[in-house]
Amino acid sequence: MRLRILKNAVANLGRGGVSAVVALMLPPVLLRHMSPVDYAVWVLVLQIAAYMGYLDFGLQTAVGRYIALANEKKDEKLRDGIFSTAVAGLGLAAVLGIFLIMAAVIASHRIFPKVPISLLGSMRIAMMIVGISVALGLPASAWNGVFVGLQRYEIPAISAGTGKLLSALGLIVAAITGRSLVLMACVVAATNLLSYIAQFAMLRRVAPDIRFRGKLITTPMVRELFGYCLSLTVWSISMLFISGIDLVLVGRFDFSAVTPYAVSATLVSFLGGIQVAVFGVIMPHAAGLYVQQNSRALGNLLVKTTRLGVLLLLLTGLPLIAFAAPIIKIWIGAQFAQAGGPILTILVIANMVRLTGVPYANILVGTGQQRLVIVSPLMEGVTNLVASILLGLKFGAIGVAWGTLVGAVAAVLANIFYNLPRTRADIDCSRSRYSLESLAIPALCGIPVCLVLLVTALFKSIGTAIVVPAWLVFFVACAIVVSREGTRSNQTNLYPTGSGRP
DSSP: OHHHHHHHHHHHHHHHHHHHHHHHHHHHHHHHHSOHHHHHHHHHHHHHHHGGGGGGTTHHHHHHHHHHHHHHHTOHHHHHHHHHHHHHHHHHHHHHHHHHHHHHHHTHHHHOTTSOHHHHHHHHHHHHHHHHHHHHTTTHHHHHHHHHHTTOTHHHHHHHHHHHHHHHHHHHHHHHTTOOHHHHHHHHHHHHHHHHHHHHHHHHHHOTTOOOOGGGOOHHHHHHHHHHHHHHHHHHHHHIIIIITHHHHHHHHOGGGHHHHHHHHHHHHHHHHHHHHHHTTHHHHHHHHHHTTOHHHHHHHHHHHHHHHHHHHHHHHHHHHHTHHHHHHHHHOGGGHHHHHHHHHHHHHHHHHHGGGHHHHHHHHHHTGGGGOSHHHHHHHHHHHHHHHHHHHHHTHHHHHHHHHHHHHHHHHHIIIIIHHHHTTTSOOOHHHIIIIIIIHHHGGGHHHHHHHHHHHHOHHHHHHTHHHHHHHHHHHHHHHHHHHHHHHHHSOSSOSSOOOO
16 A cells, blocks of 8 residues: 555656646746746736636546545446546536636736737737637546546656646747747647547556446436535635635736746745645545544544655745745846745745645545535635735735735634544544644754744844754754654554544
């Protein structure tokens, strides 16, 4: 089991690694051959098109979970029924997505009033091309869900990674040769369509017995998926408020800051990508433990994975905070460092706080307990949106970033004081244990570096002298926590077979 989880985590990390390479390569190359205004418009085109992905309504996650459960129960009818119903639902979502992208194209001049008139026509055409290609890929979410349920994470990793590389190469060629936004949009759309075809071909090869059967799309099956995906849809809407709207708000309130905000958000997305890649693979395992009614093992899984997640966030996030301005300067140019450095710092802190809940979210989805915690993601999303709008109106892009931090703090408090008590029956973990063992103890490892950052900001000459010792202390502390975790795992049974449900 551990080897399988490790293999899937490595596959997801490989997929995230390709995305990271592409994200690092593209902005400096495109900015070198495009004007800042053209690049800002291109970023907004991609952001609007990315909204089509929210129309998944959680069906990919549902397919992955139910495929895992159906295989556990040897229930082929449930397996094919869920798959068929999800494909049909995603097909309808694709149609809805096309209508919505057309509405966004028509209203683009109202959404982004500061976009130059000379670029508005190209922006609309590019938005339509990329948006429709993303919408057409919604049914492919069901195919990827099958791979997740079968724990074959390497398949979507390879297809998505290859597609990103081809898209990046095409965009670089288009930018160097001075091509228009429309041609760049065609490159992205073509690679999207090719990746969908490749994923379908792999589905037929890996799981030829899983097929679309219209007769299995029944009212009970629709109700089952609707009940499961309702809360996931709420989560998606909340995520839209948390991270999807930010760039649009910046484009409306502070168009000149779109480029530094976009590249800062790209760097921050690495944190989320790593967390999802590493801990997304525990979802099928959590589903298996839930079938066994093993609440104690689920509680142990939550504590241990969250603790490791906090350490991973410290390892990946603190360097970004320490070198925010130099990173922006080297990456995309000195002209963006002054505005981009503070934005990157705040966004990194906000996402380090929020992403501590990734393991818990995956366990909730695996056990189906996300239905019990609909209020908290909505609270986070609404808090983030309201704070970002109010602060963005007053302070511009940096205010939008502060709004993200406000929402992140609200999310952690909701997990501790609202979610954990509601899921205690199936995930045996108390608020005090989660707060202390999962969050507080690993967070202490980052105190030396945080103190150095504070001292450096106040007294640069003093702070520089203690940078290396502080980082050494930090790495040693992380190593001690991880080694103690390994020792305790060897001394105790992490996954007891008996039922721990009260």
